[in-house]
Amino acid sequence: MTTETAEALWPYALEVYGRPGVEPLLLRLQDDHGQCVLLLLWSLWMAATGRAIDAPTVAACVELARAWQDAAVAPLRRLRRDLKGRASQTRLQARIRTGVQALELEAERMLLQMLEESSPTPSGAQAAPDAALAQAIAAWGGEAPPARLLQQLAALGA
DSSP states (O other): OOHHHHHOHHHHHHHHHTSTTHHHHHHHHHHHHOOOHHHHHHHHHHHHTTOOOOHHHHHHHHHHHHHHIIIIIHHHHHHHHHHHTOSSOOHHHHHHHHHHHHHHHHHHHHHHHHHHHTSOOOOSSOOOHHHHHHHHHHHHOSSOOOHHHHHHHHHHHO
């Protein structure tokens, strides 16, 4: 990973999400434990790029993520999943689903951009990814996932 890629959240998130085992783990944390995938990726990026993760920053970013999730990402995800669940999809329905999927991805990219813009500049050494994840999860709320899942994600995201 280049320095430029390591410092920008969107390319970092794509690279981490594409690692073997990360996608199913993040989706499990989202679907089974009510976590925000984008906030988890943000917290890993914060740790990896040496950005201080303090309570006020986490609280502000959680508020931002929750508002954008509620307004854009979650409704698009529900619509995409509803369209996918249709037993008899026509070609036109598949095109609509592909378009909704593209909008969902763009909404996610926009949230990551907003989170990056709301983040402090790097301050030095990398933080522990498991601590960053725990802080983001505590601030987000929802069901606390098992520690082993967070340890797996921290290891895969490091």
